[in-house]
Amino acid sequence: MxxxxxxxxxxxxxxxxxxxxxxxxxxxxFLILIIFGIEIIGFQLNVLPVISIIIAMxxxxxxxxxxxxxxxxxxxxxxxxxxxxxxxxxxxxxFHTGGSTNPFVPYYLVPVxxxxxTLPWRYAWVVAxxxxxxxxxxxxxxxxxxxxxxxxxxGRISLHVIGMWLNFGLSASLVTxxxxxxxxxxxxxxxxxxxxxEAALRSEQVLAVASQAAxxxxxxxxxxxxxxxxxxxxxxxxxxxNDPQLEEDLALLRSQVDTCKQRLQAMxxxxxxxxxxxxQPINAAQWLEEIVQRxxxxxxxxxxxxxxxxxxxxxxxxxxxxxxxxxxxxxxxxADACPDDIEITLEQRDQEVLIxxxxxxxxxxxxxxxxxxxxxxxxxxxxxxxxxxxxxxTINRFGGGVSLYNHEDGGTLTEVRLPLHLT
Numbered sequence: 131m132x133x134x135x136x137x138x139x140x141x142x143x144x145x146x147x148x149x150x151x152x153x154x155x156x157x158x159x160f161l162i163l164i165i166f167g168i169e170i171i172g173f174q175l176n177v178l179p180v181i182s183i184i185i186a187m188x189x190x191x192x193x194x195x196x197x198x199x200x201x202x203x204x205x206x207x208x209x210x211x212x213x214x215x216x217x218x219x220x221x222x223x224x225f226h227t228g229g230s231t232n233p234f235v236p237y238y239l240v241p242v243x244x245x246x247x248t249l250p251w252r253y254a255w256v257v258a259x260x261x262x263x264x265x266x267x268x269x270x271x272x273x274x275x276x277x278x279x280x281x282x283x284x285g286r287i288s289l290h291v292i293g294m295w296l297n298f299g300l301s302a303s304l305v306t307x308x309x310x311x312x313x314x315x316x317x318x319x320x321x322x323x324x325x326x327x328e329a330a331l332r333s334e335q336v337l338a339v340a341s342q343a344a345x346x347x348x349x350x351x352x353x354x355x356x357x358x359x360x361x362x363x364x365x366x367x368x369x370x371x372n373d374p375q376l377e378e379d380l381a382l383l384r385s386q387v388d389t390c391k392q393r394l395q396a397m398x399x400x401x402x403x404x405x406x407x408x409x410q411p412i413n414a415a416q417w418l419e420e421i422v423q424r425x426x427x428x429x430x431x432x433x434x435x436x437x438x439x440x441x442x443x444x445x446x447x448x449x450x451x452x453x454x455x456x457x458x459x460x461x462x463x464x465a466d467a468c469p470d471d472i473e474i475t476l477e478q479r480d481q482e483v484l485i486x487x488x489x490x491x492x493x494x495x496x497x498x499x500x501x502x503x504x505x506x507x508x509x510x511x512x513x514x515x516x517x518x519x520x521x522x523x524t525i526n527r528f529g530g531g532v533s534l535y536n537h538e539d540g541g542t543l544t545e546v547r548l549p550l551h552l553t
Contacts, residue, residue, distance in 0.1 A: 141315065142205055142248075143198070144315060147198060149216075153191050167277070174276065183223050213249075214257065217238065228272060228274060228275040229272020230268045231272070231290070233293025234296075234297045236298075238261040246258075354390055357387050361380055365380040414446060414447050415438045419436065435472075438475075438477075439478075445478040445550060456524040457521075460487055461487060467541070484545060486545050488537060489541045491542060493540065493541060525547075530546065531547045
């Protein structure tokens with residue numbers, strides 16, 4: 131049986147949740163104050179309509195909570211209707227409890243503030259106009275409560291002043307809560323938008339690099355083929371001249387050209403395979419060992435050590451060939467910084483697999499380390515930073531991250547975080 135979809139947590143939906151909470155607090159407070167006024171102070175009120183209004187607003191709140199559990203989205207128009215219902219309930223209550231002489235009349239500012247903070251400006255003006263109209267109505271039409279003007283607490287402070295003080299506390303608390311939640315939601319949204327924009331920019335840069343690489347590979351095919359033909363002809367001429375040394379040099383050049391052509395073809399073929407390839411789960415320790423062994427073939431000059439911490443022997447994660455190349459880039463950077471005593475550590479922490487690469491080079495300036503991977507910034511005097519940029523993009527695509535630190539004992543610590551694959 132299909133379960134109903136959860137309600138969407140859109141901005142109007144969240145605003146209605148906060149409005150419902152504020153309504154519950156407000157009308158509960160009004161009920162307590164009215165009971166206190168009737169039983170302790172002796173308010174002369176028309177109790178039946180007053181209690182009926184409070185019960186009706188309570189039922190509205192219960193219906194609103196039920197509505198919030200439905201799947202269809204909340205709109206700004208719906209929020210406007212709820213605010214107008216609140217103003218109508220306040221007006222009916224104030225009509226039976228002293229009208230404009232009621233010290234809680236300025237509470238109209240709370241729904242007006244909520245509308246101004248959350249609704250389109252036309253809706254906000256509607257709420258403000260209705261609130262002003264209701265306040266004006268209560269200046270002329272209301273049922274008076276004599277105790278509001280005559281009763282004094284301790285013979286010094288009138289009940290009206292106490293009511294104004296309580297109203298200020300209630301209004302200030304609700305406005306502060308509502309505005310804080312709104313500001314927090316806006317900050318969270320802005321941060322999410324900023325992160326999305328940065329990710330989109332990195333994706334565009336990666337796509338630009340990939341497109342440039344594909345175009346360059348295609349363009350290099352023609353000159354390499356031309357060079358191969360000319361070298362073959364030159365080698366035949368060298369044979370006719372009986373010049374073994376020139377023939378040997380031309381053969382070496384031809385082999386280098388063939389190697390370049392093979393590498394380009396392999397790059398295109400690998401790109402085609404990666405389009406169809408899905409990341410596969412593999413033991414992290416085994417994967418790291420295989421990459422290190424391949425790395426040592428290319429960098430036989432390095433001295434290294436690999437440590438797998440207890441608990442990480444059975445850790446598994448998703449990998450593909452692009453992730454292998456990304457880690458190889460980081461290992462090469464460490465070897466370029468200092469090929470002596472490179473420390474590689476694998477550990478499992480919570481739901482992540484961590485790979486630490488420690489070199490004993492000169493370290494990385496923090497101003498540069500904070501920007502590595504965000505754009506084409508390199509730690510090498512002749513580097514373009516593309517390798518680190520692509521490495522960051524690849525690891526981020528797997529849901530991980532890369533951080534560079536200056537180790538307290540010297541050198542650079544590169545930390546790679548990848549999500550643990552749960553079987």
